[in-house]
Amino acid sequence: MKDIRNIDFVELESFVIQNGEKKFRAKQLWEWLWKRGASSFQEMSNLSANFRNKLSENFTFHSATIIDEIISNDQSVKFIIQFHDLKVVEGVLIPQKDRVTACLSTQIGCPLACAFCATGTMGFIRNLHYSEIIDEYLLLNNRAKEIFNHSITNIVFMGMGEPLTNIDNTIKSIEILTSRDCFGLSPSRITISTAGIIKGLKTLADKNLRCGLAISLHSADPVIRRELMPVSEYNSLSDLQKAISYYHNKTGDRITIEYLLLSKVNDSERDAELLARFCRAFPVKINIIEYNPTDNAPFQKSDAQSREKFINILNRCNMVVNVRHSKGQDIAAACGQLVKKKRI
Numbered sequence: 448m449k450d451i452r453n454i455d456f457v458e459l460e461s462f463v464i465q466n467g468e469k470k471f472r473a474k475q476l477w478e479w480l481w482k483r484g485a486s487s488f489q490e491m492s493n494l495s496a497n498f499r500n501k502l503s504e505n506f507t508f509h510s511a512t513i514i515d516e517i518i519s520n521d522q523s524v525k526f527i528i529q530f531h532d533l534k535v536v537e538g539v540l541i542p543q544k545d546r547v548t549a550c551l552s553t554q555i556g557c558p559l560a561c562a563f564c565a566t567g568t569m570g571f572i573r574n575l576h577y578s579e580i581i582d583e584y585l586l587l588n589n590r591a592k593e594i595f596n597h598s599i600t601n602i603v604f605m606g607m608g609e610p611l612t613n614i615d616n617t618i619k620s621i622e623i624l625t626s627r628d629c630f631g632l633s634p635s636r637i638t639i640s641t642a643g644i645i646k647g648l649k650t651l652a653d654k655n656l657r658c659g660l661a662i663s664l665h666s667a668d669p670v671i672r673r674e675l676m677p678v679s680e681y682n683s684l685s686d687l688q689k690a691i692s693y694y695h696n697k698t699g700d701r702i703t704i705e706y707l708l709l710s711k712v713n714d715s716e717r718d719a720e721l722l723a724r725f726c727r728a729f730p731v732k733i734n735i736i737e738y739n740p741t742d743n744a745p746f747q748k749s750d751a752q753s754r755e756k757f758i759n760i761l762n763r764c765n766m767v768v769n770v771r772h773s774k775g776q777d778i779a780a781a782c783g784q785l786v787k788k789k790r791i
């Protein structure tokens with residue numbers, strides 16, 4: 448049987464009519480699925496019991512559940528979300544003054560194996576379907592209301608996985624999240640973070656979803672970047688530079704460059720100069736990220752002095768620089784720390 452959320456509105460409408468229901472029932476059903484966030488046919492109280500039974504005889508309705516959650520000292524909360532096949536991902540809620548940001552995953556595991564990232568050590572298990580990404584949002588949004596008395600205001604696709612190697616489902620989930628007929632979120636409150644998949648960047652540029660884009664660069668030296676991010680071998684820095692220019696020209700948006708500062712790996716004066724040179728071709732904002740140690744990674748975070756020197760060089764090159772301290776470090780919910788733990 449097909450999952451009810453794998454069919455489009457036209458197919459849904461023809462099922463409704465074929466089963467002797469009025470056409471407007473299709474809209475009601477659609478709203479339950481994509482606006483009201485139902486997780487079973489039984490919840491659809493404005494549809495007759497008879498029609499709900501027909502739905503469950505003809506379609507599956509896969510839903511997800513939160514099976515564990517851990518609260519950090521800084522109030523961030525990490526959630527373990529389980530899907531119908533018992534596979535799990537992690538999602539994080541990060542509360543700040545007047546906003547709650549949800550960090551969502553797009554894959555179970557990740558194919559890219561970045562050297563500094565715990566998720567990369569899991570290998571790739573499977574892509575999330577767009578309905579599963581929406582389930583993550585719905586589950587976290589419900590918990591955000593319960594815990595923080597506030598709905599999710601911002602979404603970052605920075606959880607497990609590389610969104611642009613699951614680009615169709617990522618785009619479709621964003622279309623649902625932002626559509627007025629569905630959740631109606633503002634695209635400007637959604638950010639896609641990528642390791643820099645050239646083909647995917649071009650697709651995103653042509654789609655022009657109006658979301659924010661963050662590129663995890665981490666080094667502008669081709670040799671160091673290849674060591675940190677093996678994906679760089681097939682997505683070279685010069686091609687990445689061209690793809691970012693293309694994206695900027697198509698969308699007019701300023702891109703965020705994410706740079707994880709690692710002691711004696713990518714934090715020298717030369718590294719800062721290379722970074723400034725890489726970013727000269729388009730307007731960017733550079734986020735310097737403090738490294739979060741993971742279980743077996745052989746890296747240390749940069750000391751304060753090296754960090755200051757690095758930032759001063761970028762400032763002298765007229766770059767806009769922010770320093771980001773990841774939240775949720777004590778519960779392994781910070782950037783690069785999401786990994787399925789054995790206890791699940």
Ligand code: SF4
Binds near residue numbers: 564565566
């Ligand atoms: S940093 Fe992102 S792209 Fe790299 S291995 Fe981790 S999850 Fe994948």
